[in-house]
Amino acid sequence: MDQPIQSAQLEAFLEEALPPDEMAQIEVKLRNNDVLREKLATIQSRRAAGIHTIGGIWRESRASCPSRGQLQKHLLGILGDAENDYLLFHIESVGCRICQANLEDLRQKQSEAAENSSRRQQKYFHTSAPYFDS
16 A cells, blocks of 8 residues: 555544455554644544544445345345345455454354254154154
């Protein structure tokens, strides 16, 4: 990241909405650059005063993020092609950490549900098996 850090990047930095490596690079630059720290302080004071940018509002409302229902449909393989392509772009290319966390949570719940279902089937089998003739 040799280019100057833009205000939009600092806004996203404050919201922790950047990939971890970019967050770390900006943090290092902030430690060594008084002008950049002043720019960040200006953004923070503007936010504290209730002045927001369109980009900030967009990021805060997560307008580009797929819903949890769409993430679930993706896991089930029933999301339409265009929606699925966007979802993959959003998660993999954009690297939205909120959506990545939601997707991981849904994967874990799906795995737990499958495990519970398997245990329940085994329990039913073992409790009903004696009633069947071999």
